[in-house]
Amino acid sequence: MSIITRKNARVLVTGATGNNGSRVVRELHDDPGADGVKVVADVRNEAKAEGFNARGIETIIVDLDSVASVRAAVAGVDRIFLMAGYTVEMLRQSKIVVDAAEEAGVEHIVHLGAMAPADTDLPQFGWHLYVERYIAGSKLGWTHLAPNMFMQNLLGQNTLWDAQGISGKPDGSLKSFFGDGRIGWIDADDIARVAAAVLRAPAVHAGRKYDLSVEARSVPEIAVELTEALGQPFRLAARSPDEFLKAALKAGMDPYYAHGARDALDRFSRNAVRGQADTFDNVEAIIGRKPTTWRQFAESHRSEFSY
Amino acid sequence: MDTNNRTVEVLVVGSSGQVGKKIVSILENTPGCRVRVTSRRPAEVDRLKAEGKNAVYLDLDRPETFGAALAGVDRLFLLTGYTVAMLTQSKTLVDAASKAGVEHVVHLGVFADWDTTDPHFTWHQLVETYIKASGMAWTNLHPNMFMENLHFMFDAQKQVVTTFWHGNRMGWTAASDIAAVAATVLQDGPKKHGGKDYWLSAEVATGAQLATIIGEVLGQNVSSNLLGPDEFKEVFTSGALTVEAWYAEGGVEFMRQVVDGRMGYIGSVRNDVPHVTGRPALTLREWVVQHREQLAPVASDKT
Numbered sequence: 001m002s003i004i005t006r007k008n009a010r011v012l013v014t015g016a017t018g019n020n021g022s023r024v025v026r027e028l029h030d031d032p033g034a035d036g037v038k039v040v041a042d043v044r045n046e047a048k049a050e051g052f053n054a055r056g057i058e059t060i061i062v063d064l065d066s067v068a069s070v071r072a073a074v075a076g077v078d079r080i081f082l083m084a085g086y087t088v089e090m091l092r093q094s095k096i097v098v099d100a101a102e103e104a105g106v107e108h109i110v111h112l113g114a115m116a117p118a119d120t121d122l123p124q125f126g127w128h129l130y131v132e133r134y135i136a137g138s139k140l141g142w143t144h145l146a147p148n149m150f151m152q153n154l155l156g157q158n159t160l161w162d163a164q165g166i167s168g169k170p171d172g173s174l175k176s177f178f179g180d181g182r183i184g185w186i187d188a189d190d191i192a193r194v195a196a197a198v199l200r201a202p203a204v205h206a207g208r209k210y211d212l213s214v215e216a217r218s219v220p221e222i223a224v225e226l227t228e229a230l231g232q233p234f235r236l237a238a239r240s241p242d243e244f245l246k247a248a249l250k251a252g253m254d255p256y257y258a259h260g261a262r263d264a265l266d267r268f269s270r271n272a273v274r275g276q277a278d279t280f281d282n283v284e285a286i287i288g289r290k291p292t293t294w295r296q297f298a299e300s301h302r303s304e305f306s307y
Numbered sequence: 308m309d310t311n312n313r314t315v316e317v318l319v320v321g322s323s324g325q326v327g328k329k330i331v332s333i334l335e336n337t338p339g340c341r342v343r344v345t346s347r348r349p350a351e352v353d354r355l356k357a358e359g360k361n362a363v364y365l366d367l368d369r370p371e372t373f374g375a376a377l378a379g380v381d382r383l384f385l386l387t388g389y390t391v392a393m394l395t396q397s398k399t400l401v402d403a404a405s406k407a408g409v410e411h412v413v414h415l416g417v418f419a420d421w422d423t424t425d426p427h428f429t430w431h432q433l434v435e436t437y438i439k440a441s442g443m444a445w446t447n448l449h450p451n452m453f454m455e456n457l458h459f460m461f462d463a464q465k466q467v468v469t470t471f472w473h474g475n476r477m478g479w480t481a482a483s484d485i486a487a488v489a490a491t492v493l494q495d496g497p498k499k500h501g502g503k504d505y506w507l508s509a510e511v512a513t514g515a516q517l518a519t520i521i522g523e524v525l526g527q528n529v530s531s532n533l534l535g536p537d538e539f540k541e542v543f544t545s546g547a548l549t550v551e552a553w554y555a556e557g558g559v560e561f562m563r564q565v566v567d568g569r570m571g572y573i574g575s576v577r578n579d580v581p582h583v584t585g586r587p588a589l590t591l592r593e594w595v596v597q598h599r600e601q602l603a604p605v606a607s608d609k610t
Contacts, residue, residue, distance in 0.1 A: 067424050088391050088553055092429045099422040119402040121370045123391075126398045130433040133440040256391055256553065 006078060006107070008036045011199050014064070014097065015083035016041035017048050019152070020112055023192030024081050024199070029057055033200030042073060064093040067100065074104045079199050083112040084131075086124075087254040094131040098138050108141040108202035110195050115146040115184070115211045117274045122267075123260040132209070141206040143198045147191050148184040148213035148276070151297045154222065155304050170307040173237035174226070176219040177244040178268035180236060182277045184213030187292035190283055197287050205286070214291040216277040222294055229298040230306055241265040316379055317493045318343040318409075320365070320400070321386040325455055326415065329486030330384060330493070337494050345376060367396040373403035380404070382411040382493050385438075391553040397434040401441050411444040411497040413489055418451040418478065418508055420572060425564055427557035444497030450485050451478035451508035451573065454594045461521060461529075463604040468521060469532040470514035471539035472565045476574030478508030481589040488583045506577035509588035517591070524595045525603060536562035 011028055015021035021041070028039040042062040043049045049059040063069040064084065074080065074097070082097055084090035094111070101109060113128030120126055128146070135142045154174050166175070191212055198205040217225070219236045226234040241262045248258040267273045283291040298305060317334055321327035322344035334342040345365035346352050355362035365376035367387060377383070383404050387393040404412060416431040423429060438445045461468045470477070485507055492500040512520065514531040522529035539562045543555040564570040580588035595602065 067422075088394070089426070091394070091433055092424060092426045095429045095433065096424055103422075119399070119406075121395060121399045123395045126395050130394065130398065130437055134433055134436045137436045137440060 006035065008038055009078035009107070010040055010076060011037050011079045011081065012040045012042060012060070012073060012077045013081045014042045014062070015081075015085075016052070016059075017043060018083065019150075019188060020083055020191060020195075021081065023188060024195045025052070025057060027192045027196035028199060029055065031196070031200075035200065037079070037200055040077065064096065065089070067096055070096050070100045071104070074100045074106055077101075077104065078107045079202060080106055080109045081112070081195055081199060082109055087257055088123075088127065091127055091130060095134060098131075098135055098140065101140055102138050106140055108143070108199075108206065109135055110143045110145060110198050110202075111135055112191070112195065113144055113146045115148040115213055115275075120273075122264050122273075124257060125264070136207075141202055143202065143205040143207075144209035145191065145195060145198075146209060146211045147186050148211070149186070150191075151185050151187045151292070151294065154219070155301065170305055172232060172234050172307055174219050174223055174234055175237045175239060177239050177241055177265045178219075179238045179240075180218045180220050181269040181271050182216055182218040182221075183268055184216045184277055184279045185294065186212045186214050186283070187297055190214070190287070190291045193287040194283060210282050210286065211278070211280055212283060213279050214283055215294055216279050217294055225294050226298045226305055229295055230302060232306060234305070241269065314339055314341045315381045315494075315496065316341050316343060317382045317384065318345065318363075318377065318380040319384045319493075320345060320367070321384075322346075324386065325453075325482045326485050326489070327384070327386060329483055330490050333486060333490035334493065337490065340494055343376075343380060367400070368392065370399040370403060373400060374407065377403050377407035377409060380407060380409050382413065382496065383409050384413045384415070384489055384493060386415040387434075389554055390551040391430075394430055394434070398437060401434075401438055401443075405441045405443055409443055411446070411493075411501065412438050412441075413446045413448065413492050413500075414438055415448050415450065415485070415489070418449045418506065418573065418577075419570075423570065425557060425561050425570065427554060427561065430557075444501035446492050446497075446500045446502075447504045448485060448489060448492075449504060449506045449577075450480045451577075452480070453485075454479050454481045454589070454591060457517070457521070457595070458598075458601065460517075461602060463602060466522075466527055466529050466604075467532050468514060468518045468529060469534060470517070471534050471536065471542075471562050472514075472573075473533050473535050474513050474515065475565055475571075476511045476513050477565070478511050478573055478575055478577070479591055479594075480507040480509050480580075481594050484509065484580045484584075484588050487586075488580060491583050500583075505579040505583055507580060507588075508576055509578045509580060510591050511574050511576055512591055520592050521595055521602065524592065524599060535566055 013021050013025050016025050025039055025041045040058045040060055041052045043059050052059045060073050062073040084093040114125055116125035132144045223234040244265055245262040317340055319327050319330050322331050331342055334340045343361045345363055347366040352362045352364045363376040366372045387396040417428045419428040435447050514533045518529040518531040536559050540559045565573050578588050
């Protein structure tokens with residue numbers, strides 16, 4: 001780790017076309033910070049690059065399964081936002097990136113994992129903990145981000161609803177696969193703001209793991225907030241974890257991953273994951289503003305929730 | 308912890324498997340060691356106990372069984388299954404060992420360079436890193452191809468030995484040597500072996516050289532059938548073997564990397580057996596001699 005401030009550090013954002021990566025790219029592009037970071041978005045092909053290039057954002061084509069491709073991408077990069085896919089391949093992909101980054105002399109890596117108790121036995125949460133320990137054992141400076149449930153999840157998981165033949169159109173029903181289990185939530189935009197803040201000034205955050213969970217609510221409690229905020233009735237439309245599994249498999253999710261996700265949802269529904277409703281006040285300290293509450297989220301996403 | 312003056316409790320996971328069984332039989336005859344065996348079947352645990360064995364119920368897919376199984380254990384031999392579940396099994400077992408105050412974990416991994424990209428090999432490295440970060444002392448064993456695989460590679464009827472890495476060299480180690488190294492490490496403990504990586508690849512041979520060795524020992528004319536990753540994929544997906552998809556893909560990728568040179572080091576000798584055990588590693592020829600009976604064709608005129 002270097003504590004010397006580096007001007008115009010190059011930041012490679014993996015998963016740049018996804019929900020999280022695209023937000024991190026946007027944050028860093030809109031606000032490069034006092035030391036002027038330069039964001040580089042990874043894309044899988046030229047077609048995906050066009051949108052970024054039109055906005056003046058540098059892109060690089062990366063195949064996370066190819067060592068040569070990853071090595072080329074990390075050459076000359078100072079910092080990395082690492083977000084690998086939703087199969088067990090994330091382990092190999094993450095390791096390829098970390099190994100290549102170490103050899104290329106990358107200064108800092110920010111890994112997006114998932115909030116879970118350290119002794120979790122849920123496979124995909126365990127995978128993230130493997131990656132975290134692997135990074136911590138490398139020569140890279142690191143910051144681990146472990147977000148809890150995304151507020152965006154209640155905006156509709158369209159591929160899953162489609163697979164069940166359920167309309168994703170807003171109708172006041174909040175579709176949840178974990179019933180009235182109580183859990184901590186965070187706005188994906190706040191996760192991106194945290195990642196961007198760390199990537200702009202990594203020395204302050206080196207060697208830290210941030211659990212990101214700002215407000216604990218059950219879905220019925222959220223329905224009450226939405227009803228108050230938007231002046232229309234909202235209610236929980238509970239779907240069982242087994243319905244999730246069926247829909248996820250139909251939508252093409254990796255079976256092993258889907259079964260693990262089913263088990264996680266089942267436990268969330270029974271409030272059986274230790275600390276699932278814990279919240280923390282770290283976000284404000286990192287991004288310098290209060291994180292989004294459910295009330296604010298409801299208001300800022302009025303058009304998506306209203307019917 | 309000073310364990311010099313008392314009996315050391317050693318738990319061997321996979322104690323009914325080809326390596327685990329051998330470790331157990333060595334440790335059962337090692338003064339100062341009390342070996343604890345496991346089974347995922349309660350009836351088998353009862354049977355072992357009736358035989359006077361120190362047996363506990365442990366199901367690798369049920370972490371809730373780990374606490375009782377690991378309580379009082381000083382040293383742990385960790386070997387998990389050949390599926391993607393090995394990751395969760397290893398993680399949860401390491402977590403539980405840490406809680407139970409285990410002092411030393413001996414992990415059976417793979418023969419890989421630090422920056423390998425073979426999926427299954429990277430999983431083992433992630434497990435190793437996870438153990439290192441646990442705070443417990445560790446020793447990693449890195450066996451190359453088991454000589455026992457010759458039982459499947461050699462067709463005694465057709466007198467042919469099949470490889471899936473074409474004519475490339477492969478490094479070999481005998482299960483008995485892996486067990487001997489593991490047992491020695493488990494017996495000596497972390498003071499001597501903590502923080503060490505031991506490499507087990509005693510001898511290299513191509514498919515043609517394997518055929519020559521087997522042929523000479525059996526006194527027969529053995530030929531070699533040098534296939535590659537594509538044929539291996541066919542075997543894995545033919546339904547002839549039940550292999551989990553993620554694991555099968557890793558196996559095929561391994562063959563590809565051996566053949567295209569990314570894992571050329573697989574065909575090299577790195578032999579820590581004598582350094583740890585004080586005796587030479589078993590050679591391929593010696594292994595074939597030891598297993599001559601099982602490798603010989605079942606002759607109809609045998610009386």
